[in-house]
Amino acid sequence: LLQAKDCDVVTRGRDQLDLRDAAAVYDFMKTERPDRVVLAAAKVGGIHANNSQPFAFLHDNLMIQSSVINAAHRAGVEQLLFLGSSCIYPKLCEQPIREEALLTGPLEPTNEPYAIAKIAGLKLCESANRQFGTDYRCIMPTNLYGPGDNFHPMDSHVLPALMLRFHEAAQNGAEKVLVWGSGTPRREFLHVDDAAAAALFVLDLDKTEFQEGVGEGRCHIKVGTGTDVTIRELAELLADVTGYAGGLEFDPTMPDGTPRKVLDVSRMSKLGWSAKAGLKEGVRETYDWFRR
Numbered sequence: 001l002l003q004a005k006d007c008d009v010v011t012r013g014r015d016q017l018d019l020r021d022a023a024a025v026y027d028f029m030k031t032e033r034p035d036r037v038v039l040a041a042a043k044v045g046g047i048h049a050n051n052s053q054p055f056a057f058l059h060d061n062l063m064i065q066s067s068v069i070n071a072a073h074r075a076g077v078e079q080l081l082f083l084g085s086s087c088i089y090p091k092l093c094e095q096p097i098r099e100e101a102l103l104t105g106p107l108e109p110t111n112e113p114y115a116i117a118k119i120a121g122l123k124l125c126e127s128a129n130r131q132f133g134t135d136y137r138c139i140m141p142t143n144l145y146g147p148g149d150n151f152h153p154m155d156s157h158v159l160p161a162l163m164l165r166f167h168e169a170a171q172n173g174a175e176k177v178l179v180w181g182s183g184t185p186r187r188e189f190l191h192v193d194d195a196a197a198a199a200l201f202v203l204d205l206d207k208t209e210f211q212e213g214v215g216e217g218r219c220h221i222k223v224g225t226g227t228d229v230t231i232r233e234l235a236e237l238l239a240d241v242t243g244y245a246g247g248l249e250f251d252p253t254m255p256d257g258t259p260r261k262v263l264d265v266s267r268m269s270k271l272g273w274s275a276k277a278g279l280k281e282g283v284r285e286t287y288d289w290f291r292r
């Protein structure tokens with residue numbers, strides 16, 4: 001999307017620049033002096049990865065954010081966009097979730113370290129704005145999916161994990177597929193192209209418009225579709241898309257996580273943005289990509 005806008009996009013792969021290395025990140029920032037920074041890099045994963053590597057999810061994300069946000073500020077970068085996650089809101093908060101719910105209750109334990117890192121990143125941006133008058137903004141997207149996703153059988157998020165499992169079951173003519181948990185939790189899914197479009201939309205808003213949109217003293221806004229499905233409904237959709245004709249079995253030994261986290265997307269829609277891709281079409285298109 002940025003290339004289509006005739007932007008000079010500067011990136012570094014992790015083999016070239018370790019974002020946890022504050023000195024290296026500062027050198028990079030000072031040399032490149034970008035006009036804007038988009039921080040989408042993070043240590044991410046699904047419920048099992050979060051639950052089994054809590055140290056890395058807290059440590060790596062704190063280090064990445066601190067290095068990049070501090071280096072951006074020291075190098076005089078005026079505008080920065082930090083990507084967080086909808087898991088920063090309390091486990092049992094009122095649905096749909098409003099921005100005001102932040103820090104009003106305990107977090108979901110399976111991803112608390114990741115959520116705490118993302119809250120710290122948000123607060124780093126908010127504090128830079130307060131103390132230095134920078135224009136650092138944050139978007140908190142719901143669960144993402146789409147081409148280029150991570151399809152690791154254990155560490156990925158639910159949608160790619162089930163796409164892989166149902167695809168293999170359909171190919172092998174299996175009679176049942178295992179789905180983790182009870183199937184009753186609800187999740188909201190946003191296509192990655194919509195997430196990218198939302199990121200640029202937020203970045204391009206003028207400062208006053210953004211501040212009025214997010215509310216006094218805040219710098220974050222939620223990005224999603226505003227509608228969710230149960231994990232069972234998601235599994236049925238993936239069975240349909242992959243042509244799997246067997247049964248479903250739920251595995252109660254795996255965690256359910258938060259029961260529901262549907263986003264109130266009214267702030268984004270008031271600003272003039274809404275998601276385009278429907279879940280069925282988005283999943284079909286992702287499956288076409290997956291097969292190719």
Ligand code: GDP
Nearest residue numbers: 046047156157158161179180181185255256257
């Ligand atoms: P979360 O939204 O942060 O909880 O992360 P996930 O994308 O990993 O979604 C987890 C939800 O999907 C939980 O309710 C899981 O029990 C359920 N789920 C069902 N099967 C799977 C699977 O194979 N992988 C993952 N990651 N989650 C699954």
